[in-house]
Amino acid sequence: MGLLTALDGVYGDRADAVVVDSRALSWEELLRAAEAIAERAAGAPALAVLARPEPETVAAVVGGLLAGVPVVPLPPDSGPVERAHILRDSGATLLAGTRLPEDAEGLTALPVRLADRASGQWRPAAEDPDRTAFVLYTSGTTGAPKGALIPHRAVAADLDGLADAWQWNADDTLVHGLPLFHVHGLVLGVLGALRTGSRLVHTGRPTPAGYAAARGSLYFGVPTVWSRIAADADAARELAAARLLVSGSAPLPVPVFEQLRRLTGQAPAERYGMTETLITVATRADGERRPGAVGVPLPGVRTRLIGEDGQQLPHDGESVGDLQLQGPTLFDGYLGRPDATADSFTADGWFRTGDVAVVEPDGFHRIVGRASVDLIKSGGYRIGAGEVEAALRDHPGVVDAAVVGAPDHDLGQVVVAYVVAAGEDVTERQLTDFVAQRLSVHKRPRRVVLVDDLPRNAMGKVLKKQLLEPGR
Known part of the structure; x- marks a missing residue:
């Protein structure tokens, strides 16, 4: 054929x-x-x-x-x-x-x-x-x-x-x-x-x-x-x-x-x-x-x-x-x-x-x-979640990371990072500063959540909408 x-x-x-x-x-x-x-x-x-x-x-x-x-x-x-x-x-x-x-x-x-x-x-x-x-x-x-x-x-x-x-x-x-x-x-x-x-x-x-x-x-x-x-x-x-x-x-x-x-x-x-x-x-x-x-x-x-x-x-x-x-x-x-x-x-x-x-x-x-989950609009800035994720993964203590925009009454959205860490020594402040040193300060996570793993589908894509669900 x-x-x-x-x-x-x-x-x-x-x-x-x-x-x-x-x-x-x-x-x-x-x-x-x-x-x-x-x-x-x-x-x-x-x-x-x-x-x-x-x-x-x-x-x-x-x-x-x-x-x-x-x-x-x-x-x-x-x-x-x-x-x-x-x-x-x-x-x-x-x-x-x-x-x-x-x-x-x-x-x-x-x-x-x-x-x-x-x-x-x-x-x-x-x-x-x-x-x-x-x-x-x-x-x-x-x-x-x-x-x-x-x-x-x-x-x-x-x-x-x-x-x-x-x-x-x-x-x-x-x-x-x-x-x-x-x-x-x-x-x-x-x-x-x-x-x-x-x-x-x-x-x-x-x-x-x-x-x-x-x-x-x-x-x-x-x-x-x-x-x-x-x-x-x-x-x-x-x-x-x-x-x-x-x-x-x-x-x-x-x-x-x-x-x-x-x-x-x-x-x-x-x-x-x-x-x-x-x-x-x-x-x-x-x-x-x-x-x-x-x-x-x-x-x-x-x-x-x-x-x-x-x-x-x-x-x-x-x-x-x-x-x-x-x-x-x-x-x-x-x-x-x-x-x-x-x-x-x-x-x-x-x-x-x-x-x-x-x-x-x-x-x-x-x-x-x-665009629906990875383009974060915060305080007038357009921030790509992938760029922040790449910066976080450069940290030697980070195994994986996913970044989302969470609703915020002041900024519209704020950058929130969900991080799988290699050990217990990694802290929220440490990761926030790490990103701010590599990217513009407005791209740093306002909140870092340490998790055991990230929800993914059969093709390995992170299910970010699940991360935004209440209780995460």
Whole structure:
């Protein structure tokens, strides 16, 4: 098929082309299992896939794409309410996977068996770049999750742009252990390998030992994964032979960046994206890998920063603005939500990411955070939470930190830091002074709360709204 060129035989075949949780498939075996799913899924309005980390998930996803049916990845740990919403909202009539839940009422179960084969009469759907490849559901931080419609052309443009940025090709072995229901783990981490022809090793769980044993040339991880690897010096050193270590889905703490550089001999490459846009900004394999920065736009992607007055801000490394973008990797809108789709774009056609950023004069982007929780307006100043977090993490006694803006009757908001400390000697005054010595005084935390850990989602992002709940 045109999107996944490895399955067209362009790169030949190999017995262990796709390895998921120690189970190997050749591209030919994967294609035949996927065709069996495609034959049964053809004509359905959508195919839901229970996305466990197993080769059957890969076969089911590829089968949906072969059939020309929108694929709806379903988190395997989703509760009955979330699962029911996704299945109902997506219009899926089929649910593929292994060990399917019993409460998927109204859907036809499509058990995935790797030994199954399609009949001789079946043919794949005609290629259509405008056809919806995926309905990917957002995190639902502002209500029930919305289904983002991702067309085939966006997937192809994104993977080709990343192949160019990361010099990703058929000689690589890609290793990761990320969930198979997100852009990072599924679109990049599975379809990327099937498009570039690289061998794929999914470790099942993203453990330091699993990453070290895989002997890859290209690794994907989220900051939580990289933090654990950096804390395991022996595992980290095993990655020294890799060509590129990629981090995404949340900001990589600078201390982790530096530890990885010291232990592996190379700095990790960060990138930026979201469900609706796929990956739009990335550090290039042949370029500078700058701590705290996510790189430059992919080919065809344009970005701009907009201030509170609606005017475009300069790329001067100082101005903090709302990040907006245009390009070939964007979604086609939210399923059944024309109002939400319209609200996500400006009048002149730019997508509102909801993130705030700073762009250096050389085009390098730094993501400050989400506008809703990471842009703090205090006493007339606009303060990026990410900048304060980075300063706190530079303190030798700080393991992790999250900064939020708490309501204040005088200043509007005040900077509050939640800090995971390495020992009992770290004090609030010490951390406040530490930040004030490195950043403008108005950016120092007005309050520091020492905590045992920070609440995070499956992709390692801190759930800041939980930090603002009463009693924290």
